[in-house]
Amino acid sequence: MSVSENLAVQMHQQDTDYYCGAACAQMVLETIGAGLLDQDDLYADNHSHSTLDPGWYTGPDGLQWTLMDRRPPTFTNYFALYALDTEDLISRKLCWTIRHYQVAPIALVYGWAHWITVRGYTASAHPISSSDNGYAIEAFDINNPWPPTPSFYTPALAPPPPHNAGDGCGTGGDRGIANEHVTYATWQSTYMTGVPAGYWNGKFVALCDPEPPAPRGGRMREAPKRRGKGDLIEPRTAAEFAVAGMRDYGLFEREDWGSILRKAKPRPGMMVQRLDRLDSYYALVPFEANRGIVAMAAVDGRWGDYMQAALLPKPRRAGSWLTLEQAFKSILGKRIELGDRKGRLLVRKQSVCMYPHLVWRPCLESLSPYFPFYMFTIGGHRLYVRIDGPVFASLTLDLKGI
Structure with a gap:
């Protein structure tokens, strides 16, 4: 029978599109008694102390410095920066930090792109020591600070920032999702994928407790249940697979x-x-x-494996996401700035090719798989309309710690 540990960590969205490290520090420091610190100040500390590898917005060393510097006197433990050789080792560090220290660790995901707060896990058993590798991890519960607060896009919508206990971050309003459940298979394939280059090349990085990691060769998870046959599954079949998978992981009983x-x-x-x-x-x-x-779930589009889900404490109206036709109408007849002084593109009805599916990859414009894009091709150019409305002429890739 599975066991779970889930800490009470209030969600706070990042104030800009590159403040993920600051938002995660804000969440964790608040839970250990430091108060609700300002993200501008936290980012300044993160960025100015990210010195081991140039080009990071929030580097691992900078985030560790901030957590150590801003921890309250009553918090007698310390935050250790771990860059380990395997995903399994760093994931067990996350579980032990949550279980024994009752503190949410911060993990680097999507290669080196993004920081998230890991506040809970589900496993075959609770770890009994930092060196315990006899349990199998089944899922993580996370707070993803992306997307930025609504005030980043429309300043008139502030607050937040400033943040407070009832600021509404991640409560399922126009933007922001709290209470995300990620299966371990999806964690391995999509989230904790390792740093691709630079000082931490090939390492799996997180800010955790100070105890030594577990040895290699721990118990592995079971293979996911494949319900599909390899072809793209039908929309109603996807819904059936989502319910079955969420039942398998015990979400209906939580x-x-x-x-x-x-x-x-x-x-x-x-x-x-x-x-x-x-x-x-x-x-x-x-x-x-x-x-x-009230909730969203994701299943593999070919095999039907349950991947992850997000609970929206505040219901979102059914029409708050664009359809393909609405996305097309939102750009039709518009002049879209291409950037880099490439000029503006007039979207003519007769010249647009509409891609039949939504698309996604981790990028500055979307660091959550719940915010994919509609893609339109016009000659040699692509336009991306995010499902909640914003339009982009390109996707920004390979940014560090945003």
Whole structure:
């Protein structure tokens, strides 16, 4: 029988599109008694002390310095920077930090792109020491500070910032998602993928407790249940697979999920293609109750494996995401700035090719798989309309610590 540990870590979204490290520091420091610190100040500390590898917005060394410098006197432990050789080793460090120290670690995900707070896990058993590798990890619960606060896009919507106990970050409003559940298979394949180059090349990085990591060769997770046959699954089939997978992982029995999921019905899935991986797809399945969408789940678009889910404490109206037709109308007849002094592109109805599926890859414009894009081709140019409305002429890649 599986066991879980889930810490109470208030969600705070990042104030800009590159403040993920500051937002994670804000969340963790608040939980250990430092108060709700300003993200501008935290980012300044992160950035100015990221010295081991140039080019980082928030480097691992800078984030560690900030956590150590801003911890309150009553917090007698310290935050250690771990850059380990395998994903398994760093993931066990996350579990032990949560279980024994009751502090949420901060993990570097999507290569070197993004910082998230890991506040909980599900496993075959709780770790009994930092060197315990006899349990199998099944899932993580995370706070992803992306997307930025609504005030970043529209200053009139402030606050936040400033943040407070009831600021609404991640409560399922126009933007922001809290309470995300990620299967360990998805954690391995999509999130904790290792630093691709530079000082921490080939390492798996997180800020954790100071105890030594577990030895190699720990118990591995079971292979995911494959319900599909390899072809792209149908929208209604995706919904069925999402419910089955969430039941397999016990979400309907969890106190924070079950009371909401049992009153909701899955809607047909929306297929999303990964732009950074060959022949890779996932389907997003909304769960709708009387007042709107209350949860989202993702399943593999070919095999039907349950991948992850997000609970929206505040229902979101069903029409808050664009359809393909609405996305097309939002750019039709517009002049889109291409950037880098390439000029502006007039979107003519007769020249647009609409891609049939949503698309996604980790990038500055979307660091959450719940915010994919509609893609339109016009001659040699691509336009991306994010599912919540913003339009981009390109996707920004290979940024460090945003």
